[in-house]
Amino acid sequence: MATSEDASWPAGGETGLPARDRRSGPYRTYLPDPLGYRPLVIDPSLSRRIAQVERAVRDLAGGSTGADLEGLSRFLLRSEAVASSFIEGIAPSSANVAVAELAQTEHVQRVGEQARLVARNITIVRRATEELVALDEVGVDDVVRLQSSLIPEERHHGIRLVQNWIGGSNRHPLDAQFVPPSPDHVDGLMADLVDYLNGSHHSPLVQAALVHAQFETIHPFTDGNGRVGRALIHTVLARRGLTRQAVLPISLVLSTLRDEYVQGLTWFRFEGPAGAEAAVTGTQRWIETFVEAAAAAVRQAAELVAAVGALRREWDERLARYRTQQGVREVPRAGSATARLLALLPEAPVVTARTVERVLGVSYPAANTAVQELEGAGILGSRQLERGTTGYLATEVLDLVDLTERRLAGTAFDTRTSPPNRPVPARREA
Template sequence: MGKYSDNRAGVFVRQKGGYEAFIPHPLPPPDLVFDEGLLYLLSKADGALARLDGVTQVLPNPDLFVAMYIKKEALLSSQIEGTQASLQGVLEFEAHIRPKDDINEIQEVLNYIKALHHGIEKLEFSLLTLDLINEIHRFLIHGTRGSHKLPGQLRHVQNWIGLPGGTIQDALFVPPPPEQVPELMHDLERFIQNDDKTPRLIKAALIHAQLETIHPYLDGNGRMGRLMITFYLCSKGVLARPLLYLSYYLKRYREDYYTLLNDIRYQGNWEAWLAFFLQGVIDISNNSIETAKKIILLKETLIERLLENNISGVHAVKLIDTLFDRPIITIGQVTEELRISRQSATNLVGKFENIGILEEITGKERYKQYMFVDYVRIIEEGTRI
């Protein structure tokens, strides 16, 4: 096997099959150029993240906001890989309604949520090690259509990125040979844990790109790479809550995303990727701040709507709070949550339906389910296929 070409990101090496596989150099890249434009973006990104952290403190319930945002991120990250599920489908499935969406695709979204929660919990007392990364991957893939593709195990065959039905010779990119993957992942683990002076957001961008380039698993590499951004920033205390999710941005600029990753591999152009990543942090932080403000405003206007329609009492206000936690709900659940009679729950839900807060979504005479439509519409922005 002879060397094909080399740059500061890595080296292409010709393999026995006649194709060239890329072997990345360990991070950090040498001689990163932090010009005025990149430093400006880094400063803006840090500021936007700090504002996002601040605005979430005044939400009706920050943890519920985070929980819904995790669903949105799981959905968007899965959609980048071709999943066709919707936010309503995920919520319906969780509420034990049979959704119109493909159950297998919803399972992939739910696995992403489990993987994220598992990783965040473990990082409270554990380092972000290769063992933990593999463990998270097992949560991500287990029980889905990719479950035969070795959940939690590094690949032992060559993979490639290309058009469906294409061969490795036609590939857009061929990651490193399988025998190189364990050492490359240990190099990445060392970089993650090394407390150097690289700015945290820059480091998160480098980690994501390197994992995508190594492509260490047979399935789920894109989703794992996007999870790594959140895990790294949470592990370093940059985020108090897992609130930064770039999948909305990466889905919107998918072609640029893939092109810039390949520009690292073929040209060693790390700076263009870093600028794109930081712009994403700025855009998504600002978008999340606007979403948080819309939710605060929604809470205020709903209370006003109750008063305007002469719907008063502690149970009505408590139902508003419950809906932010459970945006799809049944009469039985209202009865249980508010500790009121079924008749009182039916009357209250009827009033909420009449003034447009709730919408019946099953079309059934019995076992009806109601959706908190305004809230779901705010959260689902950008998730429609």
């Protein structure tokens, strides 16, 4: 039975602190029901909505444009990377981050430190999540390794041995908005959590919703709970085959809709028997909140993929006009370096001739001809990265990603009516 437990906080012995930070007194910790023993009741209308949204996710990830979403999705991890890097203010643009990612495999030194930090953390988030997805069975130790990967600078890796809390004073939990279970309960609750994560008792969206809410309720680490909890959403959806390797930006939507998110978690944290009305209603309301966030994420991702699809058709027309002017056939051969590079650009919108040579397995002259042809057609722009090294950027793709992220950061998901409420890429000057 989910309940609150009484606890007592001793007075702080540190000198020089204001009286409010040296207070002692009673407080209460929340002890949730294990997921494995919690009955779940979903009314027919919510069940239909879950099926509808899951079908939309599958259509998006499995359609002919699914590869575009898979390639572009890593750029939508930027908000996680910004948080992981403790960067404040405006986030670096997609173009700068993409150049920094290129610098991880090629010799490029002229890269901004913010962009380098974000690119590094995008790689960490992606690798860490992919490792969990690939496991036959996830264990608590694997979640701990995820935490240490996401916040390598944190000294206190591993399951917490102290009480933590959310909100209020940094010195005591007496004024906290929420106090998770005491350390004595964390090991057992985490074992139950991964046991549920490894099963398939419920649909993928429901499972992701419950795993995320339970993890944030347990709050098993002294730091990094938010980042790990959001990564677990991607982990569940990919392990269940709903999104494959693509990252659906549900966590970005939840981050934008902070009030609804906190209210949903509050509903989830019922007290009393698992079958009581408060438990059934509270859990269902949280699932509704999560499913609607997923629906918003699908809509925004679908708009991005559709916009990239339209751009690719425009590129085909530009290339045809350019090639006609050059006196060659309008459409390049299907297996040519130019045709293959054109298809690759949504996933790799910043390349060098060496990148194309390596990725496509073609000769350097063929790779160089391809990038120069696409530059001539107005599809790629060039930027000097190092002496003797030219980068080629599909800036229109990167602008679309930046616009999508700006939309995802506004509560109406429309840049015309709601400004971003967290760090986002600045608008690129025309």
